[in-house]
Amino acid sequence: MSLELVQGDITTLAVDAIVNAANSSLLGGGGVDGAIHRRGGPEILAECRALRASRYGRGLPTGQAVATTAGRLPARWVIHTVGPVYTGQDERSSLLRDCYTNSLAVAHELGARSIAFPLISAGTYGWPVEDAVRQALVAIEEATVGPDEVRLVLFGADVLAVAREVVSER
Incomplete structure (x- = not known):
């Protein structure tokens, strides 16, 4: 898998799959989740x-991933994953990495050749950006399956600069 860091709006990318940093309800929300639902349509x-009614009555568990159509987005699929909330007290890094590896596995099952991730849990869920980037990189590098092309889409020049710094330190 090749990895590219890009700054931009994930909802505008023409890739096979985009990852939604969803909440467990799967019914939309703020941030990336809200943007995907607004742009992707009903x-x-x-x-x-339908997923809530059939398989996820209690919501999608943290770290798991599931795919839907991408609606009106330029992607083919949206892969929804629920990141952990950062507490600073509990070690939840493995759950954050699971978001990436499980999303990559779903993309592989779908036959996706390209995927774009937001920086999961680094917004409303409060994960420190530098560590969120580090966890994403570890998960993507250690994944055994996934698309050929992986993009980590960072919202804002400041977040992109932090991500580039983390990559250069590795």
């Missing part, structure tokens, strides 16, 4: 509701 929400 088709995404309809499939998420």
Whole structure:
């Protein structure tokens, strides 16, 4: 897998799959989740509701991943994953890495050749950006399956600069 760091809006990328940093309800929310649902249209929400009714009545567990249509987005699929909330007290890094590896596995099952990730848990869920980048890189590097092309989409020049610094330190 090749990894590229890019700054931008994940909802505009023409890749096979984009990853949604979803909440466990799968019914939309703020941040990346809200942007994907708004731009993708009602088709995404309809499939998420069907998933809640059939397999995820209690919501999608943290670290797991599931795919839906991408609706009106330029991608083919949206892979929804629920990142852990950062507490600073509990060691939840493995759950954050699971978001990436499970999303990559779902993308592989779908036959996706390209995937774009937001920086999971680094927004509303409070994960420190530098460590969120580090966890993403470890998970992507250690993944045994996934698309050929992986993009880590960073919202803002400041976050991109931090990500580049973390990569250069490795």
